Amino acid sequence: MKCLVAVKxxxxxxxxxxVKSDGTGVETVNVKMSMNPFDEIAIEEAVRQKEAGFISEVIAISIGTLESTEILRAALARGADRAILVEDDATRESINIAKILSCIAKREEPTFIILGKQAIDNDCNQTGQMLAGLLGWSQGTFASKIVIQPKEKTVLVTREVDGGLETLSLKMPVVLTTDLRLNEPRYMTLPNIMKAKQKPIQKITLQELGVDCKQHLKVLQVESPEIRRVGKEINSVSELVDKLKNEAHVL
Amino acid sequence: MERNNILVLAEHDNLELKAATGKTVSAARQLPGEITLLIVGSPAATVLQAASRLPGVRQIWLDDSSCYQDFLAENVATLVAELGKDFAYILAPASTHGKNILPRVAALLGVAQISEVIKIISPNTYQRPTYAGNVLETVQSVDPIQVLTVRTTAFSAFPLSATEVAIEKIAKPFDLKLSQRVSQETPRRERPELTSARIVVSGGRGLQSKEKFKLIEEIADQLGAAIGASRAAVDAGFISNEYQVGQTGKVVAPELYLAVGISGAIQHVAGMKDSKIIVAINCDPNAPIFEIADYRFVGDLFQILPALQQELAIRLDKA
Structure with missing residues (x-):
């Protein structure tokens, strides 16, 4: 049973x-880039499930420019078996990312697809749900525990929801998205980083996949939020209660 | 049928209608068209009554088919997409529930979804936070159906109206049989709900232990406040996950946010920086939480909190 893991x-x-001074985006020149932290958790989970014998192969996939190769190398160093880079230099909306991933899923036929629940850049929290919808698969979002039941062909997923926790039984194949407390990703070791250099990274273009990535949204403006004014120093609890009552009027 | 109306997915836990629903309706009222509220599950009469008095709602549809009982994404999203294809807008609160369902709905309809809308600028242009709220993005949608989740702290609910809207029962059971709920842990609380409380008292790693975190609970009870926590406090096991405030937890904007022993990591600040008044209590004068606090109290929280308890006991009594 293969597992596809999407990394950004x-x-x-x-x-x-x-924010760039012309309001078109954020500054990325000479800025440190990394794998989305939720995706590190996704890779870690796939590798742990493989180590436990529930998964046969872990395939990391990223959509982006050649620079995303470094993220795929990191995924390989953390234990993924091989990687796929869908070469694309545009910033895509989640719906288009989900379309591309669904194409890859149809080619690779994984039983599991694991993604981070959200990317810390656009904070959308959409791709996994969209992918599950496009494929018509079950979905387990915001997972803090994943138990694969191969005999029953189900996955038990404990989800972090607003009211607390809920556990769902999902029919395979499944799309899962990771929450923070699912696991703690391991550190990459030098031998594994070296080994990762030997692992294959396959490159595919959007044309080869035949995905039509129609643009749905136009970004009109990017700006910084208002900055809060500097606060007042408080030196005693009576002063604090005083201010809250008589100045801020919140008590 | 021409698409020009708005479908809002109500949020409730079968026992009560969540305040987030009213706030989402408030956002919907800034869009052109009439509002239809969709309720699924097996809501109690109290839920239906509260829903029927939401001002601005034109009609209410209730589908209590058993396949929607547990709000499973696969089934509910199919229903919402099926009903939603005749609407111009589909809205839900940006809660874990709304975030679970609406992206799937958008995918089924072949459109984009816009997450955590904080401002409706025009009928197809919205502002939303990115990078943990450090950047605001204005996006324009060209989709025929616009699917939005609403950050409910950015919209205020209107008072309930005196008249009730009739509830129309529908029955379109889409039972995909892909998932089922096995169990849930939803502790009943006596305190106000975190996302709609007027006051939130939040604790961080500085509280040191689960036992000492009780200090936060005591202050919260004195103030009639909800409890919050930083990710560090939740990770350390001081308190359970549903109290986490931040980029990936809950977003709150109370009148008063008391941050105790919280350093103020970007992820935490993202979830509370729109609070009206922020008080920070921390022993480290360089903690980033002080950059956004209205009142900065540098000191040992284990001395400050008991003293604050005493002070509040005296002063609140007098008021």
């Missing part, structure tokens, strides 16, 4: 993002 190259989560 994003601005590193430690970088303070800056």
């Amino acid at each position: 190259r994003v601005i590193d989560f430690n970088v303070k993002v800056r």
Whole structure:
């Protein structure tokens, strides 16, 4: 049973993002890029399930420019068996990413597709759900625990939801998206980084896949939010309660 | 039929209609067209009554087919897409429920979905936060059906109206049999709901342990507040996941947000920076939380919280 894992190259989560002065986007020149943290969790989960004998092959896939190869190498160093890069230099909406992934899924016929629940750049939280919808598969989003039941051909997924937790039983094949507490990704070791260089990365173009990526949304403006004014220093609890009552009027 | 109306997916837990529904209807009222509210599941009479009094709702559809009982995404999304194809807009709150369903709906309809809308600029142009709220993006949609999740803290609900809208029962059971709910852990709480509370008292890693986190609960109870937590506190097991505030947890914007022992990582700030008044209590004067706090209290929270409890006991009593 194969597992496809989608990974995205994003601005590193430690970088303070800056909006370009012309308001067309954010500054990416000389900015550290990394794998989306939720996707690291997705790769880790696939590799752990493989180590436990539930998955036969882990295939990492990314959609982007040649620079996304570095993210795929990182996925391979974390234990993915091979990788696919869909070469594309446009910024795509989630619906188009989901379309591309569904094409790859039809070619590779995986039993599991794992994605991060959201990318920390656009914060959309859509691709997994859309992919499941396009494929007509079951979906387990915001997963904090995944138990594969090969005999029953089901997956038990514990989901982090607003009210607490819920556990679903999903029919295979499934699309799963990862939440933060699913696992803690391992560090890449030097031997594994070296080994990853030998693993194959297949490159495919959108033309080869025959996906029509129609644009649905136009970004008109990108800006920074208003900055809050600098606050006041408080030195005692009575002063705090005083301010909250008589100045802020919130008590 | 010409598409010019709005379908809003109601959020409830069968026992009560969530405040997020009213706020989503408020957002919908800024769009052209009449609003139809769709309720699925097996809602109690209280849910239906609250829904029927939401101002601006023109009609209500209820589908209580058993396949929608557990709000399974595969079934509910199929229903919403089927009904939604005759509408110009489909809206739901950007809750874990709405986020689970609406992208699937959009995919079934072959359109984009716009997440966490905070401002409706024109009938096809919306503002939404990206990069954990550090960047705001204005997008224009060219889709014939616009599917939006709404960040409910950005919209206020209108008071309930005196008249009730009739509820029309529909029965379109799309039972895909792809999934089923096995169990759920939804602890009943006596405190206000985190996302709609007037005051939130939130604790972070600085609380040190599950036992000491009780200090947060005591202050919250004195203030009639909801409890929140940083990711660090949840990861450390001080409190369960449904209390997490942040980029990937809940987004809150109460009148008063009391951040105790929270350093203020970008991910946490993303979930609370639109609060009206922010108080930060932290022993580290360089903690980033102080950059956005209206009142900055540098000190040992284990001394400050008990003193605050006493002070509140006296002062709130007098008021």
